[in-house]
Amino acid sequence: MSKIMPLEQAVRENLSDGDTVAFEGFTHLIPHAAGHEAIRQGFKDLTLIRMTPDIVYDQMIGMGMAKKVIFSYAGNPGVGLLRRMRDAIENQYPRAIETVEHSHAAMANAYAAGAAGLPCAVFRGYKGADLPKVNPDIKSITCPYTGEELATVPAHNPDVAFIHAQKANEKGDVLIEGIVGVQKEVALAAKKVVVTVEEIVPDFAGMHPNLTVLPHWTVTAIAKVKGGAHPSYTHGYYARDNAAYLAWNEISADRELFAKWMDENVLNATPEVFAERVKGL
Missing domain, CATH: 3.40.1080.10 (Glutaconate Coenzyme A-transferase)
Incomplete structure (x- = not known):
């Protein structure tokens, strides 16, 4: 068809x-x-x-x-x-x-996460930025391998x-x-x-x-x-x-x-x- x-x-x-x-x-x-x-x-x-x-x-x-x-x-x-x-x-x-x-990086990573079937995107970003103060969707996690603090945002799935x-x-x-x-x-x-x-x-x-x-x-x-x-x-x-x-x-x-x-x-x-x-x- x-x-x-x-x-x-x-x-x-x-x-x-x-x-x-x-x-x-x-x-x-x-x-x-x-x-x-x-x-x-x-x-x-x-x-x-x-x-x-x-x-x-x-x-x-x-x-x-x-x-x-x-x-x-x-x-x-x-x-x-x-x-x-x-x-x-x-x-x-x-x-x-x-x-x-969001930042450009967060948006692109959120699409990539959605494309990969993941619930969220994890990336380096938002360090020293104020957007997390006004956007509760921006969170952080600690890398279990390096101890580095990384940013997370929900995946995009339109x-x-x-x-x-x-x-x-x-x-x-x-x-x-x-x-x-x-x-x-x-x-x-x-x-x-x-x-x-x-x-x-x-x-x-x-x-x-x-x-x-x-x-x-x-x-x-x-x-x-x-x-x-x-x-x-x-x-x-x-x-x-x-x-x-x-x-x-x-x-x-x-x-x-x-x-x-x-x-x-x-x-x-x-x-x-x-x-x-x-x-x-």
């Missing part, structure tokens, strides 16, 4: 209200189109996990979808604040959200993981080039995995086998969405749309302007419209 299906179906069949969900991609391959489809379908009470929440999470939080965000760095990369996230934290608009902050990649083949294997980030770990840690790709090819003949980061048995559903990472970039396909990140700083600063932008660019924009908008990339 083919794993390949339209994005609307992939999201509808795999995401539910109240889920813990990760939309991951580091610097590039950020699954914006998948996030927008989740917004269009109106999911609620989500726990969002992401190493670096940026504007796609700002949009989801601003639409009232999140009840909790587990993250490390949160910001509009290269620009400044996530203003919709800040409005939710400071003013409970459009709803209050719980935040759980109900659903969404990632973007360059290619999938007809069998369902997924190829990723460039910066891989934590896509492999989040996919192996999650119960279900939805992948959007730039293109679907018959096979990966002539390509190095190590580029197949996710074999078909790790993937639940695949949707072809050209430009699915925009405004982030996809290595080998299109560059980062810096103007979009700069524009978001003004759009997200005003509640009415934000609502208008979301209505025009997300709520009433299908994946086909999305692809048409970015076809010149």
Whole structure:
């Protein structure tokens, strides 16, 4: 049975209200189109996990979808604040959200622990840091071999993981080039995995086998969405749309302007419209 299906179906069949969900991609391959489809379908009470929440999470939080965000760095990369996230934290608009902050190292190790089927991650970190004072999930243990004090955090095991990649083949294997980030770990840690790709090819003949980061048995559903990472970039396909990140700083600063932008660019924009908008990339 083919794993390949339209994005609307992939999201509808795999995401539910109240889920813990990760939309991951580091610097590039950020699954914006998948996030927008989740917004269009109106999911609620989500726990969002992401190493670096940026504007796609700002949009989801601003639409009232999140009840909790587990993250490390949160910001509009290269620009400044996530203003919709800040409005939710400071003013409970459009709803209050719980935040759980970690370091990048803790987030990556928590995904790796989840992928390995472990209950927690153990690593060197947080020494001299203040985050343990505000995050009770950060604990420490003594190494039974060396006596060294080590940090621990709970493993991440999302109900659903969404990632973007360059290619999938007809069998369902997924190829990723460039910066891989934590896509492999989040996919192996999650119960279900939805992948959007730039293109679907018959096979990966002539390509190095190590580029197949996710074999078909790790993937639940695949949707072809050209430009699915925009405004982030996809290595080998299109560059980062810096103007979009700069524009978001003004759009997200005003509640009415934000609502208008979301209505025009997300709520009433299908994946086909999305692809048409970015076809010149």
